[in-house]
Amino acid sequence: MIVSDKSRPVRSYSLSADVVRYSLVILAALAVIFPLYFTVITSVKTDENYSRDKIGFPTEIHLENFNTALRGGRFFLWFKNSVILASGAVVISTIVSALAAFAFARMDFKIRNPLLSAVTALMIIPPVVMLVPLFVLLTNLGLTSTYWGAILVYGGMVTPFSVYLLTNFFKTIPFEIVESALLDGATSFDILWRIILPLSAPAMITMIVVNLLWVWNDLLIALVLLPQDNLRPLMVGITVFGSRYNKDVPVTMAGMLMASLPMIVVYLFGQRYFIRGLVAGAIKG
Amino acid sequence: MLRTNRITPYLYLAPMVLLLVFTFGYPLVAIANFSTRRIRGISGPFIGLENYRQIFKDEVFRQAVEHNLILLIAVPIMLIISIILAVVLFERIRGWQFFRSLLFVPYVLAIPVVGVVFSNILQLNGVQNQILRSLGLERFALDWIGNPQITLYSVMAVIIWREVGFGIVLFLARLQSINEELIDAAKVDGADWGQRLWFVIIPQLRSVIEFYVVISIITMLAWVFSYIYTISRGGPGNATIVMELYIYNFAFRNQLPGIASAVAAILFVVTLILMFPLFRFRSETAMEEMG
Numbered sequence: 001m002i003v004s005d006k007s008r009p010v011r012s013y014s015l016s017a018d019v020v021r022y023s024l025v026i027l028a029a030l031a032v033i034f035p036l037y038f039t040v041i042t043s044v045k046t047d048e049n050y051s052r053d054k055i056g057f058p059t060e061i062h063l064e065n066f067n068t069a070l071r072g073g074r075f076f077l078w079f080k081n082s083v084i085l086a087s088g089a090v091v092i093s094t095i096v097s098a099l100a101a102f103a104f105a106r107m108d109f110k111i112r113n114p115l116l117s118a119v120t121a122l123m124i125i126p127p128v129v130m131l132v133p134l135f136v137l138l139t140n141l142g143l144t145s146t147y148w149g150a151i152l153v154y155g156g157m158v159t160p161f162s163v164y165l166l167t168n169f170f171k172t173i174p175f176e177i178v179e180s181a182l183l184d185g186a187t188s189f190d191i192l193w194r195i196i197l198p199l200s201a202p203a204m205i206t207m208i209v210v211n212l213l214w215v216w217n218d219l220l221i222a223l224v225l226l227p228q229d230n231l232r233p234l235m236v237g238i239t240v241f242g243s244r245y246n247k248d249v250p251v252t253m254a255g256m257l258m259a260s261l262p263m264i265v266v267y268l269f270g271q272r273y274f275i276r277g278l279v280a281g282a283i284k285g
Numbered sequence: 286m287l288r289t290n291r292i293t294p295y296l297y298l299a300p301m302v303l304l305l306v307f308t309f310g311y312p313l314v315a316i317a318n319f320s321t322r323r324i325r326g327i328s329g330p331f332i333g334l335e336n337y338r339q340i341f342k343d344e345v346f347r348q349a350v351e352h353n354l355i356l357l358i359a360v361p362i363m364l365i366i367s368i369i370l371a372v373v374l375f376e377r378i379r380g381w382q383f384f385r386s387l388l389f390v391p392y393v394l395a396i397p398v399v400g401v402v403f404s405n406i407l408q409l410n411g412v413q414n415q416i417l418r419s420l421g422l423e424r425f426a427l428d429w430i431g432n433p434q435i436t437l438y439s440v441m442a443v444i445i446w447r448e449v450g451f452g453i454v455l456f457l458a459r460l461q462s463i464n465e466e467l468i469d470a471a472k473v474d475g476a477d478w479g480q481r482l483w484f485v486i487i488p489q490l491r492s493v494i495e496f497y498v499v500i501s502i503i504t505m506l507a508w509v510f511s512y513i514y515t516i517s518r519g520g521p522g523n524a525t526i527v528m529e530l531y532i533y534n535f536a537f538r539n540q541l542p543g544i545a546s547a548v549a550a551i552l553f554v555v556t557l558i559l560m561f562p563l564f565r566f567r568s569e570t571a572m573e574e575m576g
Contacts, residue, residue, distance in 0.1 A: 021373045054412035100301035108286045109294040126507035128529045129553045132536045133315035156308025217395045219511040235397045242401035267393045279458045
């Protein structure tokens with residue numbers, strides 16, 4: 001379903017009901033804003049300014065916390081690692097899921113329904129359950145502490161959701177379109193590649209955004225599979241950074257702000273895909 | 286349906302099956318195997334259910350389970366907050382789209398960022414206590430993440446802070462697809478706001494509520510590692526240890542993957558059991574949408 005964005009005229013309600021309504025929303029908004037406000041103002045304070053006053057605006061704007069953070073943490077390296085992991089996992093998962101979803105949505109075979117149910121069920125299994133055997137397996141294959149090992153694991157972890165989302169979307173594409181291509185002698189792969197995929201852009205974008213977010217935000221798997229400092233993705237990096245600088249709060253906040261910027265930018269531009277994608281698990285996308 | 290020969294579908298499925306066997310299939314079989322062995326390093330002798338006996342005797346495991354169960358208190362709290370806010374936004378208050386975007390922001394932020402920021406806010410000398418003191422509420426200025434009695438609840442509050450946005454967006458999306466004539470009719474019949482909520486809106490949301498509750502229960506039992514790790518590392522002492530951290534510690538600190546696998550197996554079975562209502566719900570909505 002699509003979240004509609006059209007505004008409608010405000011309906012008339014009693015004044016007291018409106019007071020309650022607005023108070024609730026404003027209270028919630030303040031609860032959301034306060035930690036964000038705190039992070040931003042603290043990131044430009046000196047340590048001395050911070051210990052004197054933690055709530056108010058900074059007496060002067062000090063941007064050197066960002067420099068200190070950049071020198072203390074390898075943000076660019078962590079960022080690069082995260083980009084490699086997330087994009088690698090998304091590419092693998094997208095290819096594998098598109099092929100499988102095409103079979104689930106458009107072909108008849110014996111184990112279709114039980115297999116689709118089993119794949120869907122995997123969405124809910126927490127990664128921590130698989131962690132120990134995955135670590136052992138990757139160690140035996142010599143793939144711990146490599147991008148490849150982690151990319152395969154991440155790609156696998158996000159695949160059940162991708163298959164689920166794409167299968168549902170592929171089913172909504174009218175069969176007449178496919179039929180006319182068949183008459184022209186197209187093979188099944190032509191149909192997927194030339195007809196289904198170009199029509200599936202919205203679903204693909206939604207899936208990619210959700211999967212990027214999943215891999216980008218993971219801490220546990222990276223902590224176990226990529227322990228070396230030079231392979232750390234951003235989330236592991238900032239966790240280590242946060243505990244190393246916990247005495248210097250302004251520098252920590254500067255680091256957290258820099259680490260969040262990419263996702264905030266993506267959110268600002270791709271908001272509807274975020275919302276649609278995250279709701280897709282519950283209400284069909 | 287496309288007419289294909291018998292093997293074509295399986296060719297399309299093969300890469301997915303391989304990848305899922307690697308990331309899910311093998312590990313799920315392996316934890317059953319590992320959990321019945323005393324493993325040092327790569328492998329070890331079969332010891333039956335000894336690992337399970339060990340963990341059920343372990344006081345720390347009991348605490349971990351208890352803490353996960355305490356975190357379940359967050360589920361009804363998140364449910365109530367997100368339904369109320371979704372309904373208020375649904376009633377098209379001025380700027381509802383802005384508020385929807387704003388209230389969803391925490392869910393977009395990475396958990397480690399949220400964890401690190403809140404662990405600074407909640408310090409004994411942190412900003413939260415400065416505010417409380419300046420309001421004359423000195424006695425409420427507690428050691429939020431240093432006092433073993435309350436740290437788990439502080440973590441719970443942070444989880445609620447970040448996760449409520451998902452519930453709001455979920456319920457709002459569902460509300461926007463229900464038939465508003467029902468609500469208008471109830472209004473014409475003189476139902477007040479509370480009655481409309483209880484008798485009209487909530488029944489309409491029933492299946493999404495069920496989904497949200499199950500997902501949230503699973504989150505509280507098995508997806509809170511990043512919060513715990515970045516806010517309290519399970520401490521002070523074992524005051525915030527949870528099953529995931531217990532698995533992590535046993536596998537990668539204490540080098541006892543057998544014990545860790547036994548806990549993972551238990552967690553897996555719990556998730557499986559919780560999955561049943563979800564599947565019933567999924568097939569129901571599938572039916573509704575077909576019909």
